[in-house]
Amino acid sequence: MHSNDGPYLSVEDLVVHFPTADGIVKATDGLSFTLGRGKTIGVVGESGSGKSVSSSAILGLHRGSSAQVSGRIVLGGTDLLMLSDEEMRLRRGKEVSMIFQDPLSAMHPYYTVGNQIAEAYLVHNDVSKKAARARTLEMLERVGIPQPDRRIDDYPHQFSGGMRQRAMIAMGLINDPGLIIADEPTTALDVTVQAQILDLLQDLQREFNSAIIIITHDLGVVAEMADDVLVMYAGRAVEYGPTKDVLTHPQMPYTWGLLSSVPDVQGDTNAALIPIPGNPPSLLNPPTGCAFHPRCVHRSKVPADLCTTTLPELLPGSQGPGHTKRCHLADPDELYRTEILPEIMPDLIVED
Amino acid sequence: MTIPASEMEGHAVPPLGESEEGVAGKVAGRSPTQLAMARFRADKLSMISFYVSCFVVFAAVASPILVKIGVFDPDGLNQDKLNTDLGGIPHGAFGGVSWSHPLGLTPGNGEDLLSRLSFSMTYSLGIALTGTLITVLIGVVLGIISGFSGGFVDATVGRFIDLTLSFPQTMMLLALAAPTVLLIRKDVSELPLLGFLENPDLANGLFVVIILSAFGWPPVARVVRGQVLSIREREFIEAAKLIGASRKRLYFKEVLPNVWAPILVYTTLLIPAYISAEAAFSFLGVGIKPPTPTLGNILRDSVSWTTADPTYFFLPGIVLALTVVAFNLVGDGARDALDPKTHR
Amino acid sequence: MEELVAEAHAPSQLNPDAAPILEVENLQMYFPVRSHGLVRRVVGQVQAVDGVSFQLGAGSSLGLVGESGCGKSTTGRAITRLYEPTGGAIRFEGKDIARISPKNLKPIRRDIQMIFQDPYTSLNPRHTVGTIVGAPLEIHNLVPKDKVLPRVQEILEVVGLNPEHYNRYPHEFSGGQRQRIGIARALMLQPKLLVADEPVSALDVSIQAQVVNLLQDVQKEFGIAFLFIAHDLAIVRHFCPEIAVMYLGKIVEIADRETLYSRPHHPYTQALLSAVPDVRQAAVGGRRERIRLTGDVPSPINPPSGCRFRTRCSLAKEICAKVEPPLLQVGARHKVACHFPGELGHAPQTPVTTGICGVDAQGNTVAGQTADIQLNAPGYDTTWLDLATGQRTGA
């Protein structure tokens, strides 16, 4: 799957803990994944499952705070966690860049869009202001802002939501980074605008051959954008593998839950929505064993109290070595095919 | 001690469809206020400041009683214990410290400093608290009205705020002091039930309170108005309208409980500000007049005894600083406790 | 257990014969825009809602979809009379409540309730759940004071909350649970119409289904009609047998679920539907084919002339700028506001509306011709324009 010289990004056993007055918040607990250049990984999971925290850790944004970060984040052969703050800073925005969810609050209201984008270029390149401006114009043009020479001196509030996100993308890509982390880049946008932005991201990825981590709630976005998908729950990966595999043959009840709790625009209108009962767990005192067990309706299908006592390993399931899951269920495929799929996508059964 | 909210979300609330958790008995929740109090209690500095403030309040309340029963004698002269040749410095070490005068005597007349400092709290705190109360009352009423009504009423209150703020406060304080106090003592005190205002201390105190509140309310009104403006936009207000809530209910049941927090914070920060203000005013000769002890009066006298009687110089200063700092820290603590955001 | 759940939350089906409980006709809601000048005079209007008409049957659901700022919430709020509409009629059970005085509004309040989008701001953080849910009873003096609590607990049970938690505060609940509290409050007065303004869009994906299912249960159990506002096309499709698509303050297409999602006739609806990312695409890989809309939604202060969508429409012709397309009935339960309506790729070459609007193909007024149907009427006619034949047909 990956070229011989190893993946471009490899995250190994990433742990991010926040000591707080009430105890340690284990926001990310032993996360591992790899990503090659030109590839996209989609990270999905409920709110608070540690998606943003993990990606911030890759960018080194927890430096200088009380957060405890450990593990290995190897990007292009360098372990980012071993770098000094200054070395990390020089990589931030140049080799790794981030596109945030809410572009209005993520842009400084007092500086022009052009200024903020050029700033990202100036800090990593020894060029004149004029050159930076020219480069900014070029980028704005590239992300599809009409009349960039007129809009470059506008302030963020003068842009529409979609344009702001484009500008954010321009800012993130101006230094031609190898890795782009897009944290819910379209959640605040309308579907039509979302489609535009996703198109843009994909075009740019092809152009720059960058690796993308896309964080989202929306399985549809993952399905259309990502090569791999990583499903997170309570700070851990619970299912990880090629998108096609994971979304067509999910092997973990949590993934089933995600799939079954959102309706589908094309599916059978009679399909039921099956919610995941209960609420996401606290990261202060995550449940013992499998963190998902209190909400898992298939718990009874696992012998003894394995689910409540033992944390399942992230192991390959029946779908081949690339597709791993964290579940004690013996034959999830069968369960999915017979019990879940008929409920949520009855129309697909025939095809399968 | 605090139960983290997220923990409750995870476990205490039964998930849908799980009927096994049939908790017997009533489960009482903790109100935001209770949570804030718990947070406040967890902060050591705030608690210490709170105890200091309580002690000060206690002194303020107890002093008049102690004076009545003769334990304290803030006006009693002990000129025989002074060295008149040196301008009336107390005999003995540390400004004449003794068992009967634990903090020594004041130079000049030899009054008991402990009695005076303690009794001064009654006046200083009395002024600060009354001033705060009135300030907050005016501010809250005008703030809520203008915030909720909007339009013309809001604009009028806004202009009224501008007008109030345009007056130079200290100058008005100076210029109005004599005439107003005269007016209070002469005319206002003739009104029924207000006879006590004939007393110069009360009249002067009232004047300070009037000035403090007359110029102090605009910020409160602005804060409250701002709060109300944002609360007005919250959906629960619309929800209340939708279930047919009356205007009265909207104001007092829906809006008011939500502005208490900033009001409380403002109030606790206003008290120390007013204590300092009283002290500053007395330098200008405004407010309760000596020899009645207020922090300002004592400080104003003590500041000229730096070298001649250092004890007398230091003690009142320390008491004032301690009081103001303590009240301020209580206010800061209240703010942190009431606004969990600042905790992060 | 799953079976039971699945059965319980069956989506509501279209009942064409249901008596209309709500008729909205030509609803307009304008907000004044004031100048910054010396005198703050009104310099314009935000035409948030401009001539919306639809009909909602008792116990039925109508979905309202559209992009941000197109006037969905405003429509909902006007119907609940949080706003006083600028124009038009809102007939609730036949009675026009658009201009009813605040005093006479109180009884209506019992019948029309709302569920809000944001579970965090829609509950007063200083009130207990019991107070929040019990408030409607208190205000309307429906039951004696000592009967309020049992009633509150009853309703909490209905929405799937522990009735013992009545004296907890909102902050102690998760988003989904808060939304249930909001639903409980709305149900308390046993309303006949519920306006649900994006009831699940603030919720986590895993929780959305809980609430949607609950709403379906509630609808079924109490026979409540829903005006279901959302921008998530999939949820609306799941919930509502009938859907209206709004664009810039107007309904551009309204139809039953089947028609709208499989045979949309308005280019905007088509674009909207094609933009929704689909999980099933995973099986195929890559992006779905889509209609790319360019540009942004115009400002409702200065909406484009004629058809409001024309600035972003690939079909737009001269007539679109001159004549506003009427909401034309093109099927038994299908109306569309377009001069060139048709399934994707099958749009007619000439405008189908010339006769109705009394104009020629370029949109110029033709002398002597007048519009021959009443525009903007709520509900459906028994006859409609058959696009294939260009003739009026009936069932």
Place this chain on the structure above:
Amino acid sequence: GGSDGDNGGGSKSEGTAGGNAIFYNGVRNTEHWDPQRMYIGRDLNNSGRLFYRSLVAYPASNDPVKGTTPIPDLATDTGTSEEAGKVWKFTVRDDVKWEDGKAITCEDFAYGASRNFATDVIIGGPANYLFTYLDIPTGKDGLPEYKGPFKKTGQDLFDKAVSCDGNTITYKMKKPWPDFPQSIASLRYLDPYRADLDKGDASNFQIISNGPYKLDGKWTEGTGGKFVRNTNWDAKTDTIRKALPDTWQFKEGDTEETIYEQFLAKTGDANFGVTERRMPPTFYSRIAEAGKLYTKVESPFVDYVLPNFNSPVFKDIKCREALKFATDKTAWINAGGGERAFTPAYSAVNPSVPGYEKNAAFGDIPDNGDIEQAKAALAECSAPKPVKIKFTYSGGTPTSDKQASALKAAWDKAGFKTELDPLADTYYSVIQKPDADFDVTWGGWGADWPSIGTVIPPLFDSRINITPSSNGNDYGNYKGGPEVDAMIDAAYAETDLTKAASLWAGVDAKLGEDVAYIPLEITIFNFLHGSKITGYSNNVSTNGYADLATIGVTK
């Protein structure tokens, strides 16, 4: 009076000319430099020593007699009187000039005198003496019928009373005025004035010098001004003023603390400074540190309290007597700084005034009061018990407040219940109202010139003080009635000053019997001055303040 302190008159070393001296006015600003409007001792003294010369003046002397005996200044002699003091004539020297070089003429003197009558413009001065004595009829409003040189109403009346004949000016009186020259030497109200430079009100701070110094630039109220040498002053014409420093800087607004800290620190400009502000008690412990810079002298002022005769309580003589016996001078003095600051007084008249006698009514009471007698008198006092009284005093300084509470303590011990009412800004405007609501008030006075006639009538003659809207200086609203009025008139009429003095003492005795006032103390001046000051002397001729005529500075 005179010097009876530790260092008496201060250093007697002769200074040399040159250098820059400073006078610290302190927090009490100069209100007027207009000679006809000045009435504050300090300003009268200082102006007379530096830039205003009068017909006659006092020599710089510490001797109680010499220092209060006028010698010729702008006049050739000390004046001649006719008709037993009803007509006074002075001849103006012909070799004296104004600062602009113009000669000082008799007309300038007449014009200066006329200004006193412009009562709407020339406000604040001691014009009352002229209204009493000068032969100009009094109108219905109680004011002279001559309205001053601006309105010129009744100008002929004035021209008859004050007339020039060449260089000789003649003043005609209604009644004999034997100590008229002393009044000229003590006050500035008969100084000459330039009609051509008179801008009325606006001339308040205008200084048209005829002395050794002239104002450099403008006088700024609250800041002060700088005086430089007046080249048109001829030292040969002047026996009094040594005019040693090249400049005199007057500084206003500094507090006693600031001034005295600087004197003690012996740094900076303050080394060249003198002041009229008394040393605050907080500095008494550092007197040793000051060494020779310290001077102490008894002042010509007396402080007293006044029962308000309009108050329901003190209408009754018994109540007044109770107050008299209850008054504890010692406590008052201690609170104000002790014996170093005050010495007990037994009359409203300062012992330095000729003819002073201990007032019998107060002489026998112990300084710390007689509580038994006080209680006895209070028992007979008609006011309801406990006798509630309000003491309104000029507060605003910590010392005055301390003194008031000491007094209160003593009164309360005798059975009064005293309320303290310190007034700062409004003090005079309140107590001058005849219907003012106070029972006791405070006052202090020093003779305008060494004559009891400048103490008793200004303070207690109801005829010149009390009007429907004001009690003038008679803050206690004391009305002596025909008996006292007659005694006052008799004393005035007596041209023999010694005899007059004993008549005045009689009036004082009567005031004591009536308890029109209760004397407290005589202020003792405790001063420091800059370490580079020479010729420093607290002269009798300058009321115990530093005599600027002789002061110089070393460099």
Place this chain on the structure above:
Amino acid sequence: MVAYIIRRLIAGVVLLVVMSIVTFALFFASPIDPAQFACGKNCSPAMKAQTAASMGYDDNFFAQWGKFAKGVFVGRDFPDDPKLKITAPETIAHCAAPCLGYSKERTSTVTDLIKQTMPVSLSIAVVAFAFWIIGGVLLGVIAALKRGTLIDRGLVGLSLVLYAFPTFFIGLLLLKFVAIQWNWVPVPEYTPIAEGGITGWLSSLLLPAITLAVFFMAGYVRMTRAFVLESLSEDYVRTARAKGLPKRTVTFKHALRAALTPIVTMAGLDFAGLMGGAIITESVFNYPGLGKLAVAANTDFDLPTLVGLVILLASFVIIANIIVDVLYAVIDPRVRLS
């Protein structure tokens, strides 16, 4: 924008008119007789009546206000007595427009008094402002950056303690020890630039400015700290860090910039208030500024000066308010461009 400014200016003028009427009403209702004070201690009723007439105090409230308002535009004469204009015109004080009144006690027009004292107050205000803004903001930023550390607690604690003491206390101690006893600086005495040059001027202002600055700084340290902390947690600061900007740029260019807006607003109004004279500080250091003038005018109830000062200071505040609002719009493009 221009229309906005004009609108604010007109509103300001209206405010000033109302404000002056209120001021007149307040002083008119006063039980203290200004004529009594103007007339001095030895004043007979007739003299007082004359004084009242010459100052116009005998008019009713509206007439007095009307004359005042007229004086502002066309000037006034004191006394406005036609007879006197013939007999002794030199004794009539003309108060040229803009006339804020004539002080009989100070025998000067209020405008002149203000011209005299204003530079002093302005000087103190400017220097103190510089001290407290630079000091307060700097320390506030440091405290925010070092949040939770000893430095933070120390700074916040110190500012609280300093704030607790009234200005007169701090001022008197500085004067007594720093200037006089230790003689580190000369005893402050106001020296105009014309006399002492910039350094002379500045050094003469050192202690008073520090006294004032200390008082204000306390608030600004805490305020800046809070605002910077808030903006440090903003998303755009995270963005700035994600761009790889150095910490200094992130702190000052991004975090502080946003925090500065409310600080500037506050500072503008505080400065305007101070221009009207720091009454206590000026008294302590014997600085002949507006504040001391106010105290003096109050001592002898010099009504014209008091009223003139109040109205002048009010106009400062009103103008400052307008400037701050405009400034706010200039600083914040969201306001400016919407």
